[in-house]
Amino acid sequence: MTFIITEIEGSVLKITLNRPDKFNSFNREMALQMQAALDKAASDKTIRAVYITGAGKAFCAGQDLSEVVDPNGIGLERIVTEHYNPMIEKIRNIEKPVICSVNGVAAGAGANIALSCDVVIAGSSVAFIQAFSKIGLIPDSGGTFFLPRLIGFGKASALMMLGDKISAHDAEKMGMIYKVIADENLQTEGFAIAKTLADMPTIGIGLTKRLLNQSMNNTLEQQLAAEGTEQINASKSYDYQEGVNAFLEKRKPLFKGE
Secondary structure: OOOEEEEEEOOEEEEEEOOHHHOOOEOHHHHHHHHHHHHHHHHOOOOOEEEEEEOOOOOEOOEOHHHHOOOOOOOHHHHHHHHHHHHHHHHHHOOOOEEEEEOOOEEOHHHHHHHOOOEEEEEOOOEEEOHHHHHOOOOOOOHHHHHHHHHOHHHHHHHHHHOOEEEHHHHHHOOOOOEEEOHHHHHHHHHHHHHHHHOOOHHHHHHHHHHHHHHOOOOHHHHHHHHHHHHHHHHOOHHHHHHHHHHHHOOOOOOOOO
16 A cells, blocks of 8 residues: 655645554554655655645554554664654755645654644644653654754643643644644645745755754854855856846746756
């Protein structure tokens, strides 16, 4: 069975998590299929944006625990290091915008996969749950890295320890996600965001993402130097020349992602 459905529409790669009967919880086959889809997005120059969503009622319930407790399974250590860590690294290292459209509950690793993306939107009925503490585990999939940076140390600490269910509207208010969209309009409006980004100067967007990644660890001086370097790189792109020419000629620019 295909647990990850990929479709290309224009210059957007749509990735759909597809284990709806298991609330799109990950097993090994699904995780490896997801990694392969992200590799395709990174390597295919015609793909300029990635759109991730889920099939059915849930976005992702995290890890399929039946795989974890299987005495003949690969074990939790390999699940974390071979499934989730590479997935998060691939999302962050793709120098293209990754839009996550959270269509239902996002729990555990499912929540943290969403939070690792560049633009996160959610349906109005969605809830986010750092469910790890409920079973004696710690937040993985970059949760302890991204959540404190998004909403602050104290709030992140409380949500991770208490395992509270957070509504999409509260997530938006605290800065966890970009925007809440009515459930019935989520896919249409979410994909429109992905298409808008794909039609923009994606070389510059990719370099912006690179700088945001570096800012997690850089000093101000290091970040200023990195900005100077990447600004020069951006200015060498076709899209920069096209943007400037279109502005001067008072016309709509046609960017190529080059």
